[in-house]
Amino acid sequence: MISGSILKAVVYEEYAPDDNYAKILKVKDIPDPKPKANEVVFKLKAAALNYNDIWGMRGVPIAIPLPHVSGSDAAGDVVAVGEDVKTIKVGDRVVSHSNLSCRTCALCTSGREFDCTNRQVWGFQTGPLWGAYSELVHLPEVNVSKIPEGVSYEDAAAASMTILTSWHMLVGRAKITPGQTVLIMGGGSGVGSFGIQIAKLYNCTVIATASADKLDKCKALGADYAVDHRKEDWHKEVFKITKDIAAKTGVRPGIDLTFDHIGETHFNKQLTLLNYGGTLVSCGATTGYDAKIDLRHIFFKGINVLGSTQGTKAEMDLGLYWMGKGKIKAEIDSTYTFEQAAEAHTKMLSGKFFGKIMMKPENA
Amino acid sequence: MISGSILKAVVYEEYAPDDNYAKILKVKDIPDPKPKANEVVFKLKAAALNYNDIWGMRGVPIAIPLPHVSGSDAAGDVVAVGEDVKTIKVGDRVVSHSNLSCRTCALCTSGREFDCTNRQVWGFQTGPLWGAYSELVHLPEVNVSKIPEGVSYEDAAAASMTILTSWHMLVGRAKITPGQTVLIMGGGSGVGSFGIQIAKLYNCTVIATASADKLDKCKALGADYAVDHRKEDWHKEVFKITKDIAAKTGVRPGIDLTFDHIGETHFNKQLTLLNYGGTLVSCGATTGYDAKIDLRHIFFKGINVLGSTQGTKAEMDLGLYWMGKGKIKAEIDSTYTFEQAAEAHTKMLSGKFFGKIMMKPENA
Amino acid sequence: MISGSILKAVVYEEYAPDDNYAKILKVKDIPDPKPKANEVVFKLKAAALNYNDIWGMRGVPIAIPLPHVSGSDAAGDVVAVGEDVKTIKVGDRVVSHSNLSCRTCALCTSGREFDCTNRQVWGFQTGPLWGAYSELVHLPEVNVSKIPEGVSYEDAAAASMTILTSWHMLVGRAKITPGQTVLIMGGGSGVGSFGIQIAKLYNCTVIATASADKLDKCKALGADYAVDHRKEDWHKEVFKITKDIAAKTGVRPGIDLTFDHIGETHFNKQLTLLNYGGTLVSCGATTGYDAKIDLRHIFFKGINVLGSTQGTKAEMDLGLYWMGKGKIKAEIDSTYTFEQAAEAHTKMLSGKFFGKIMMKPENA
Amino acid sequence: MISGSILKAVVYEEYAPDDNYAKILKVKDIPDPKPKANEVVFKLKAAALNYNDIWGMRGVPIAIPLPHVSGSDAAGDVVAVGEDVKTIKVGDRVVSHSNLSCRTCALCTSGREFDCTNRQVWGFQTGPLWGAYSELVHLPEVNVSKIPEGVSYEDAAAASMTILTSWHMLVGRAKITPGQTVLIMGGGSGVGSFGIQIAKLYNCTVIATASADKLDKCKALGADYAVDHRKEDWHKEVFKITKDIAAKTGVRPGIDLTFDHIGETHFNKQLTLLNYGGTLVSCGATTGYDAKIDLRHIFFKGINVLGSTQGTKAEMDLGLYWMGKGKIKAEIDSTYTFEQAAEAHTKMLSGKFFGKIMMKPENA
Ligand SMILES: [Zn+2]
Ligand SMILES: [Zn+2]
Ligand SMILES: [Zn+2]
Numbered sequence A, B, C, D: 001m002i003s004g005s006i007l008k009a010v011v012y013e014e015y016a017p018d019d020n021y022a023k024i025l026k027v028k029d030i031p032d033p034k035p036k037a038n039e040v041v042f043k044l045k046a047a048a049l050n051y052n053d054i055w056g057m058r059g060v061p062i063a064i065p066l067p068h069v070s071g072s073d074a075a076g077d078v079v080a081v082g083e084d085v086k087t088i089k090v091g092d093r094v095v096s097h098s099n100l101s102c103r104t105c106a107l108c109t110s111g112r113e114f115d116c117t118n119r120q121v122w123g124f125q126t127g128p129l130w131g132a133y134s135e136l137v138h139l140p141e142v143n144v145s146k147i148p149e150g151v152s153y154e155d156a157a158a159a160s161m162t163i164l165t166s167w168h169m170l171v172g173r174a175k176i177t178p179g180q181t182v183l184i185m186g187g188g189s190g191v192g193s194f195g196i197q198i199a200k201l202y203n204c205t206v207i208a209t210a211s212a213d214k215l216d217k218c219k220a221l222g223a224d225y226a227v228d229h230r231k232e233d234w235h236k237e238v239f240k241i242t243k244d245i246a247a248k249t250g251v252r253p254g255i256d257l258t259f260d261h262i263g264e265t266h267f268n269k270q271l272t273l274l275n276y277g278g279t280l281v282s283c284g285a286t287t288g289y290d291a292k293i294d295l296r297h298i299f300f301k302g303i304n305v306l307g308s309t310q311g312t313k314a315e316m317d318l319g320l321y322w323m324g325k326g327k328i329k330a331e332i333d334s335t336y337t338f339e340q341a342a343e344a345h346t347k348m349l350s351g352k353f354f355g356k357i358m359m360k361p362e363n364a
């Protein structure tokens, strides 16, 4: 309930290293948030799951604070604002920006909140009891954005951290430029599907990789070409495509910019595909961290390998702007209630979904 | 006094459009600051005057809030911190960063607090009763920096807003590069004297202009050449120097980067001196705002004319870092007590000083 | 004729300060070009007029070499290549890149051929007898580009120097970014019409200004809004539009980037429209060079005023690439033969045209 | 001899995979260079050895053209210039810029000659019979620079390709900034010793690594700290130093920028030392190419791994400028004559030297 002094949230008080989420996840009342002077409180309308949630429940690789309310993506209606809040008012439709950085260090005040050594991912590293899966959500003013007209709560929450990640990778880090030949690894994933759309917004030629069943969806999102990356020789197929593009347009054969979150298994092959002066930008390593790379690719071709985590509030707002203009859309796989939280997370663990898995309070 | 509930400050309750400061400036008790959760309170040890103070007292060009405590540069010892303050603790030696920006807009979160449309200069636009000339000073955590070891309160306060302005002009805006031929207009002023030192820190060849009596001081600060800019043909003398430099080193004759705060009278002449692709960076216009410029200099030579106001907290910290390393020093002209505030400001109005005019509480 | 030792060209041997072009322009035979080792010779299929041609015939502001063959935009078929030419072969369809820079200085080898102090505009400053209005054209390999499939000789020649100018202004100098609100002054001109299309390629919101009769054409090229800049209060109308855009999308009201070649009369008004941190980029001043500007706009709002002349070969190639992709098209007003050269230039002088005026050899 | 039609050079006509250089290197007469229109011919006064020379003689990893004249660094007096040469005249003291790029592609004309897919290293990939170890040397105008006053032929030749490599790594690629904590791996090598000096020119805090016997030389070149990188825990020692620096100055503990040419064995340890947003720049891999890296360092800390090969002519000129100003000096180990070429290369193979090994014609 909202109006009283307690509210419902999805809470866990112990880890589930065996991935038995049903055992630990409980919907229970937790105390009302008391907004600080710089905070905004909103009533949750939609939240989105992230892989962070699973790490949190496992207690690996870091032991997150217990008892824990998980969830790093939230959208809803503002019901209260602290006395110093200036840009948000009660009734605004808002969505979370999950990068909680210190806002005072030299990196933060240089516009590099993603490099702040004190940054935390809200709903993952924060707590106890501070995350999205709660009827009432509180965040600092700087960590909420207004949702543009025409964008639903679901779409905003589904985009939030993921569009930020993809935007920062391609725009903030890799300085994507119209006309480049861009390779989006894992185009069927959340970051990948935004990656495809951002690269098309920038008028690039896009080759996406995915498993065979997701190739059509990649093309539907705008990819000019799609390649099954489970084939041993996927990279040869990609290179062949770049030669075809080159023959038609006069650009260099090869990849100018590759977008990675796969890691270990596909890393060095991406390096072989890159042009002189090309860029690999990476936000993760779903297949493993231990990459073996041939350094000659890097120094001889003058390659840039750029790491990327999170992004700035301003970058998330740009992503939302383009969603409001209808140029980028979120993909939603399915929606669950708080009571179905274990089922939702088990689905995420299975990998059998396309787009975001959402969660809502029972009566949102 | 500090320990009680009231404290002394330099206050005015009406404007002095006739520059009769003695009539309006009073040292009186004002209420203790009540620190917000994100604020720091420090006991003032030294404050510095800025031309802003005079505009404030005149009520022109903007009618600042009354009653007013002026002062945008303050240094002292922390005596209290709000509950959310993380990086500053009681006892720290700190100095103010006077750019109060909103910290939440897309510009602020992109590292462009200087372009925030809500920014205010503390002690000038703020109030009532919120500025530096007060025994106890309060500011948000993000608006104070620790003073490096070896830098005095006086030097820190004298530098604060001025070194920030100069640093942002040369480094943040004009992207100064080792080996450039740099022209520092008004090298005898506060921003100019930091400009000379920053350009030398960057291993540039520096030509400073000043009135005849300040040329030696410019050279003492590191300028390689100094030219009297009251001579009609000062720019021809500058160009001749650049030809001599070129003959010796093989660089292009002409100026790569010119640092301006003079405006109207000297603006177009600076454009004539600039090399192809050269830059003029401007933070003000002490001789007037109405510049007549020949646009051909700008487009034919591909020139950059860059405006600059304030800077980031991170930039001020870099300035302080170099003061701590002994590479940049503040120039102090003279020091006054709160009771002598009218005298101090009258001196500033006269223009007859070199370096900062300082003010301190009676017993600091 | 081509195969023999002489060929026809449009030649003048004296200036026409009275703009009586018929008196001086003669079609006559000139000696065959003897290609240097690094040069390409091509048979002209289409050339385009530029205002440079008129300055040349007037002998003002510079006395160009006589006898003179004018013309800075040429497209045709390669008939011979020098022994060191590697990337162009006989039979290639090519177009000129008119910026003849030294290619050896520190600016050229840094990718700043536009800042080379030895650069010359081919067909304007070059000679005697070296320009586009000639049956056979010769240029260094680095000053010709292959024409992409699907782009005609006429379109390539019409674009050449103009698309380069617009591309360099918006992309090279002003670093245009998707989502910006961009003002294209004089959208009905050659540079303006490319400016509109480039800004749309970059997914910006475009407001174009033009005289009343050209507003529809600006919209047909992609401008989201078009304003008659002959109205005294055109800038107020522009500002009102930016407020409407802001209300819909959440961006700042005001202009982020203004594209100027008008100069004197409209310069300061553009500065008033710019947002904090905004940019004015200028490549010329058709209404006059003597701008009066209020410097406060520049320094208080942190504005960038950027001059721009010519651009790099690589930038022209990007423009051609997008023409090949059908995203940018050239506007052609009319086509004349060499014999009609005086008529063609008289039309250009009149200002009564939209798009490029073209010229061809009689039998091309 | 110079004035006649033949001249002496160090020539080999077969490879020496066994490193028996004495067997293949012969001083013999070769034909006079016939300068092309864009070429400069100079009489050799000093040349410097590079590891390229050894790869060339081995015929591994690429089979270079035979018969071969090796040598990529040459300085001397101009004796002839081609008809199109504009900036160099007979009698000028010049030094080679060994990056022979095409000068016409989009990369070259964008100022990225180092990313030109047609680039070749002069004296290594070029031939037959085209390299530095020859009494008369010919190169395109764009591949020679004037030697600044005060810099000897020996110093210029010793610097040439090496200072270019180091400058491009730190300045062109890694955007080194005053105040950074910079780690120079292998500070006793040619690139490393310039790396130390460039980082000090940029007013950085420099930690150099080297074998124990070269630590003092690193400090003599300006390194603030020197660490023996043959110790297993060298990286822990480096980190401890950065904590000391941090304690004194308030900067972050950790490395901001690391300069690598060691590769395999030390690569991942460098990544562990880097700060959030830090940069590793690499120009080679003397200990091997197969690096194993933990990708988490890269993406979680937002690291930049940047490859670097060669650089621009303009960058080499900046290096020479600073040598002319006395801020950077070349290190010379020893000097041999053409007749002693085998001995010189055998010494290089041994690794027992500090600074460049030089070679001169008998009578230079
Ligand atoms: Zn921070
Ligand atoms: Zn702001
Ligand atoms: Zn040049």
Ligand SMILES: [Zn+2]
Residues within 6 Å of the ligand: D101, D102, D103, D104, D105, D106, D107, D108, D109, D113, D116, D117, D118, D119
């Ligand atoms: Zn090239």
